[in-house]
Amino acid sequence: MPELVTIPISYFEVTFDFEDPSIKLWLDRAEVVQAMFTALKPWDIDVDDVDAITTGKPSEQGVKFKLPAKRSTFFFGPALCKFTRDATNWSLAEETIQILDAAMSALLATASVSVAAQKTVIALHLQPKTAPFFEILKPFVPSPLAALEADAIKTMAAVAKWNKRRVTIDGSGQVANGIFLRFEREFAGNVSYKEIADQLMADEGALFEMLGIKEE
Numbered sequence: 001m002p003e004l005v006t007i008p009i010s011y012f013e014v015t016f017d018f019e020d021p022s023i024k025l026w027l028d029r030a031e032v033v034q035a036m037f038t039a040l041k042p043w044d045i046d047v048d049d050v051d052a053i054t055t056g057k058p059s060e061q062g063v064k065f066k067l068p069a070k071r072s073t074f075f076f077g078p079a080l081c082k083f084t085r086d087a088t089n090w091s092l093a094e095e096t097i098q099i100l101d102a103a104m105s106a107l108l109a110t111a112s113v114s115v116a117a118q119k120t121v122i123a124l125h126l127q128p129k130t131a132p133f134f135e136i137l138k139p140f141v142p143s144p145l146a147a148l149e150a151d152a153i154k155t156m157a158a159v160a161k162w163n164k165r166r167v168t169i170d171g172s173g174q175v176a177n178g179i180f181l182r183f184e185r186e187f188a189g190n191v192s193y194k195e196i197a198d199q200l201m202a203d204e205g206a207l208f209e210m211l212g213i214k215e216e
Contacts (some may be wrong), residue, residue, distance in 0.1 A: 002214035008175055009125035015082045019116045026078040032110045033063055039106035043067045074103045097193045115189035125172045126179040133177045136211055
């Protein structure tokens with residue numbers, strides 16, 4: 001039987017890399033900001049939820065929109081834009097897609113940019129209901145590494161990276177008796193949000209099955 005887990009901390013992020021940087025989005029962005037503010041009004045955005053980021057390198061400067069009620073942010077700069085959402089789960093996927101679509105549609109309609117790649121991240125802190133977290137991680141400890149000491153290994157971390165995918169499994173530093181799972185995948189710029197969500201849900205399901213866990 002799979003070990004039941006809760007997910008006390010979760011995070012979703014998607015970064016949209018532009019085909020070419022837009023200096024307009026760095027120096028002359030009033031029209032874009034207004035369009036995006038209007039697009040995000042259904043989620044109760046306020047003028048105080050809009051911040052101009054003026055520090056860092058030019059590629060790091062831009063405008064950040066916050067949606068406090070949705071624990072979400074949307075940032076755009078001259079080279080990319082990024083959406084984040086905390087405390088998310090699959091029941092919120094449709095709403096997340098609606099927010100993303102509204103923000104990106106406004107941006108693309110008013111800025112001379114096109115999306116080259118969509119880079120996603122899901123990070124989860126998982127808490128087993130009964131099993132010690134390391135019992136779940138133990139099968140992933142390489143035997144030669146375990147043999148280096150006679151004492152039992154206390155914890156471990158594993159990272160697997162492919163051309164457009166990365167998976168990290170570790171002990172959680174934020175949740176007692178917890179597991180940290182982070183999975184990343186890059187999609188082409190023309191892949192729909194629904195296709196992305198379906199793939200990420202499948203990725204999560206496969207990873208949970210590999211770990212022998214199931215959300216309570």
